[in-house]
Amino acid sequence: NRVSETIGVITQHIRANELxxxxxxxxxxxxxxxxxxxxxxxxxxxxxxxxxxxxxxxVGKRATVAQLDHGAMSLMIE
Structure with a gap:
């Protein structure tokens, strides 16, 4: 679905730009x-x-990359 694809693209953007x-x-x-x-x-x-x-x-601010914990990091790597 569109939201899942968009999530994938955003996480790729974070990795590709080493944010x-x-x-x-x-x-x-x-x-x-x-x-x-x-x-x-x-x-x-x-x-x-x-x-x-x-x-x-x-609210009213751009989204920022969070401090990654190990659980979140393993989700991004998969």
């Missing part, structure tokens, strides 16, 4: 244009990634 804790992700707008999906798909993907503790979300 670390606190680094900002692209905005919802730019990701939705780049991936050709609606912003609601991006938001849903961000919420899932935040639930997995891979990214941090705060």
């Amino acid at each position: 670390g804790p606190g680094d900002r992700l692209p905005s919802e707008n730019s990701l939705s244009r780049e991936l050709n999906v609606s912003r609601s798909v991006i938001r849903e993907a961000f919420r899932s990634l935040a639930a997995m503790r891979l990214i941090n979300l705060s």
Whole structure:
């Protein structure tokens, strides 16, 4: 499904750009244009990634890469 694919693309973006804790992700707008999906798909993907503790979300701010714990790291590696 679109959200799962988007989650995969975002985690690949984090790895490919070697983003670390606190680094900002692209905005919802730019990701939705780049991936050709609606912003609601991006938001849903961000919420899932935040639930997995891979990214941090705060209202009015860009999503950032979270401090990775071992559980989250093994999910990213798979």
